[in-house]
Amino acid sequence: MLEHEVEILLVEDNPDDEELTLRVLRKHHLANHIQVVRDGAEALDFIFGHGAFAARDVQRAPRVVLLDLKLPKIDGIDVLRQMRADERTSTYPVVVMTSSKEERDIIETYKLGINSYIVKPVDFDQFAEAVRQVGFYWLLLNQPPIQ
Amino acid sequence: MTNSDPASTAAEPAGTPLDGDAANALRRAGEAEFRYLFMNHPHPMWVYDLKTLAFLEVNDAAIEHYGYSRDEFLHLRISDIRPPEDMTALRRHMASQRVGLQKSGHWRHRLKDGRLIDVEITSHSIRFAGRAAIVVSAQDISDRLKAEDEIYRLNAELERRVEERTAQLEAANRDLEAFSYSVSHDLRAPLRSVSGFAQVLLEDYAAALPPEAQRYLLRMQDGARRMGQLIDDLLAFSRLGRQPLVLRAISPTAIARQALDMLEAEQRNRRITITIDGMPDCQADPALLLQVYVNLLANALKFTRTRDAAEIHIGWRAEATADGAERPVYFVRDNGVGFDPRYADKLFGVFQRLHAASEYEGTGVGLATVQRIIQRHGGTIWAAAQPDKGAVFSFTLGQGEMDA
Structure with missing residues (x-):
C-alpha cells in the first residue's frame, strides 16, 4: 500500500478492537486504504511523516483519523494537540473513538477541535454499526478541506 | 470598699476653708487612706527608686506573690527579681522611661523560690519620700499565657490535622478518579472482545456450530452486554458524588x-x-x-x-x-x-x-x-x-x- 493512498488512519492499541474494526470496515468495503498505528508515537510519525513514514506527503490529509485516547507512549490527547498545533495537519478530520465516556475527555478533545466523539459500545452489534456509519460518513459523504 | 475612718474623713465637702492643723490632719488621713489602698491592692505593687532601682515600698500582694518578706524586699533592687538574661532589655527599658503613666508590657520576674513568672507591668512616675520613683503594678499572667499557649498549640494541632485529612481526602479522591477513569477506559474493551468474537464465530462459523453452541455464544454476548451496563451504571453512580449540585x-x-x-x-x-x-x-x-x-x-x-x-x-x-x-x-x-x-x-x-x-x-x-x-x-x-x-x-x- 502506498502512503499517499491512506484514507483512514486508525490509531488503536488494542489488537482485538483493531481486528473487529477492520472486520467491519472490510465487510463494507471501506478498508482498502487504511493505515493502523498502535501507539501515540507511531501516530505522530505517520502524521508528521517521520521514521517509517518519511515518504508520506504531510499535506495530504487522510479522509479521517480514528483516534483512541488511551495509548501507549504518547496518549491520544497529546497526539491531537500536536496535530492541531501544526498548520499542515491542523485540519485533519479527527474522530475520537474510545471506550471512555469521561466528560473531561469529551470537553478537552472538543476544545482541541475534534470533528466527532464516539464512545465504542460494548455490544458488538452496536459497535459494528458505529464503525460502519463513521466509515460511510467520512469516506463517502463528507467533503474534506481542499487538498 | 472600706468602712475605715480615713474613708469617711475623705468625704469632707471640698472647698471648705480649713485651718492649718485641720488641713494637715486631713492630708494625713488621706495619705493613710491611699496607703491603705496601696497595701491592700489585689495585684502586687511596689515603689522603687528611679536612681538606685531599690524597692522603697511593697504591698501585701507582692509579699504574698513573690515570697519575700517586706524586709527582704526593701533590701533588693528591681533588677534582683529579673532573670539575668533579661538585664539588657531592662536597662534599655529604664533608659526610655517616660514621665507619667506607662504600660511597660510583658516581663519575666523571678520569685524567691526561683520560679519564673510572666507579668504585665503598668507603672507611673511619682515623687516618693522626696525621691524620683516609680510606682509599679504587676499582674501575673503566667496562667493566662499558659492557657493561650495551649489554645495556640491545640489550634495549630487542629489545623495540622485538618490539613492532613484534607490531603488524605484529596489523595483518595484523586485515586478514585484515576480508578474510575481507568475502569471507564479499560474495563469495557475486553467485553467488546468477548461480544465481538462471539459474533465473529456466529457469522463465520454458523454452519460448523451445533445450535447449542450457537446458543452459548448468544449467552456470552448477553453476559458481556450486562456487564457493560453494570460498568456504565457504576461509573454514573460514582460520578454522582463528584459533580456539583x-x-x-x-x-x-x-x-x-x-x-x-x-x-x-x-x-x-x-x-x-x-x-x-x-x-x-x-x-x-x-x-x-x-x-x-x-x-x-x-x-x-x-x-x-x-x-x-x-x-x-x-x-x-x-x-x-x-x-x-x-x-x-x-x-x-x-x-x-x-x-x-x-x-x-x-x-x-x-x-x-x-x-x-x-x-x-x-x-x-x-x-x-x-x-x-x-x-x-x-x-x-x-x-x-x-x-x-x-x-x-x-x-x-x-x-x-x-x-x-
Whole structure:
C-alpha cells in the first residue's frame, strides 16, 4: 500500500478492537486504504511523516483519523494537540473513538477541535454499526478541506 | 470598699476653708487612706527608686506573690527579681522611661523560690519620700499565657490535622478518579472482545456450530452486554458524588411527567393507571431529580409487570417536622409485587437485589443512585412494602447541599 493512498488512519492499541474494526470496515468495503498505528508515537510519525513514514506527503490529509485516547507512549490527547498545533495537519478530520465516556475527555478533545466523539459500545452489534456509519460518513459523504 | 475612718474623713465637702492643723490632719488621713489602698491592692505593687532601682515600698500582694518578706524586699533592687538574661532589655527599658503613666508590657520576674513568672507591668512616675520613683503594678499572667499557649498549640494541632485529612481526602479522591477513569477506559474493551468474537464465530462459523453452541455464544454476548451496563451504571453512580449540585426551584410534577415520557417503552401495551398529584415546588438539581423519578418509576413499572391492571401513584403529603413546621414528603406508590420488609435495609445498597435476575432484570444500582442523590440534597428516602402488596418509596429534600 502506498502512503499517499491512506484514507483512514486508525490509531488503536488494542489488537482485538483493531481486528473487529477492520472486520467491519472490510465487510463494507471501506478498508482498502487504511493505515493502523498502535501507539501515540507511531501516530505522530505517520502524521508528521517521520521514521517509517518519511515518504508520506504531510499535506495530504487522510479522509479521517480514528483516534483512541488511551495509548501507549504518547496518549491520544497529546497526539491531537500536536496535530492541531501544526498548520499542515491542523485540519485533519479527527474522530475520537474510545471506550471512555469521561466528560473531561469529551470537553478537552472538543476544545482541541475534534470533528466527532464516539464512545465504542460494548455490544458488538452496536459497535459494528458505529464503525460502519463513521466509515460511510467520512469516506463517502463528507467533503474534506481542499487538498 | 472600706468602712475605715480615713474613708469617711475623705468625704469632707471640698472647698471648705480649713485651718492649718485641720488641713494637715486631713492630708494625713488621706495619705493613710491611699496607703491603705496601696497595701491592700489585689495585684502586687511596689515603689522603687528611679536612681538606685531599690524597692522603697511593697504591698501585701507582692509579699504574698513573690515570697519575700517586706524586709527582704526593701533590701533588693528591681533588677534582683529579673532573670539575668533579661538585664539588657531592662536597662534599655529604664533608659526610655517616660514621665507619667506607662504600660511597660510583658516581663519575666523571678520569685524567691526561683520560679519564673510572666507579668504585665503598668507603672507611673511619682515623687516618693522626696525621691524620683516609680510606682509599679504587676499582674501575673503566667496562667493566662499558659492557657493561650495551649489554645495556640491545640489550634495549630487542629489545623495540622485538618490539613492532613484534607490531603488524605484529596489523595483518595484523586485515586478514585484515576480508578474510575481507568475502569471507564479499560474495563469495557475486553467485553467488546468477548461480544465481538462471539459474533465473529456466529457469522463465520454458523454452519460448523451445533445450535447449542450457537446458543452459548448468544449467552456470552448477553453476559458481556450486562456487564457493560453494570460498568456504565457504576461509573454514573460514582460520578454522582463528584459533580456539583445545581439547585433551582422546580416542580416535581413536571419532572415526574418528563420521567414518564422517557419510560414510554416500558408502558407500551400495558394497562396502567398513573395518577400524578400537583406537588409543591422544591429546591433541587433538575437533572438529578429527573434521575430519581426515572429510577423510581422504572422500578414501579418493572415490578407491576405481572399485574393485569397496574396502578402507580406519584404524589406528596405534608408532614410535621420536630420544630412544628411542615415539610413535603414526596412518594411513588405502586401495586406491584412489593418486597419483604425484612430486607428493606438492603434496598438502597449498591449491587443489592431483592429479586432474581431471571425474574426482574437490573444491576442493583438504581436505588443506590436514588439514595445518593436524595442524600446530596440533604433529604432522606425510605420504603415500605409487603410481599405481593405493592411498594411505596417516600423521600424528602433538604434545603441545600449536604455532604453525601
